[in-house]
Amino acid sequence: MKKHFVIRHGQKGNRLYICQHIMDGAEGDVVKITPPTRTLEQNSKLWPMLADVSKQVNWHGNKLTGDEWKDVFTAAIEKQKVVPGIDGGFVVCGAKTSQYSKPKFAEMIELIYAFGAQQSVVWSDPAERAA
Structure with missing residues (x-):
């Protein structure tokens, strides 16, 4: 049990x-x-941020979904390995953010803020626009 x-x-x-x-x-x-995992507040902050990046950033000629951007940011945090796929393309071998500790998840949010600033992302959350 x-x-x-x-x-x-x-x-x-x-x-x-x-x-x-x-x-x-x-x-x-x-x-x-184990340390506590991410909070609901952190999780609820992540998805609107990913949606903002998804709507506003063209990445090397590609429009990525929020899920795809999450993979990009997770790969940056984890320094993940990329391997060839079985039928072509590539596969990122990585971690699940659901297992991130609060500090690690905060690192992810800060990375998205920094990237968003570089790409001139306008955040949909009014509190983020005021910051």
């Missing part, structure tokens, strides 16, 4: 509770401690 626990800052009892579950675990159980 999977159990998920969140370690809360300043809650010693919470940590002891989690440690007790680890001590009670069966032989062969795996304990994985």
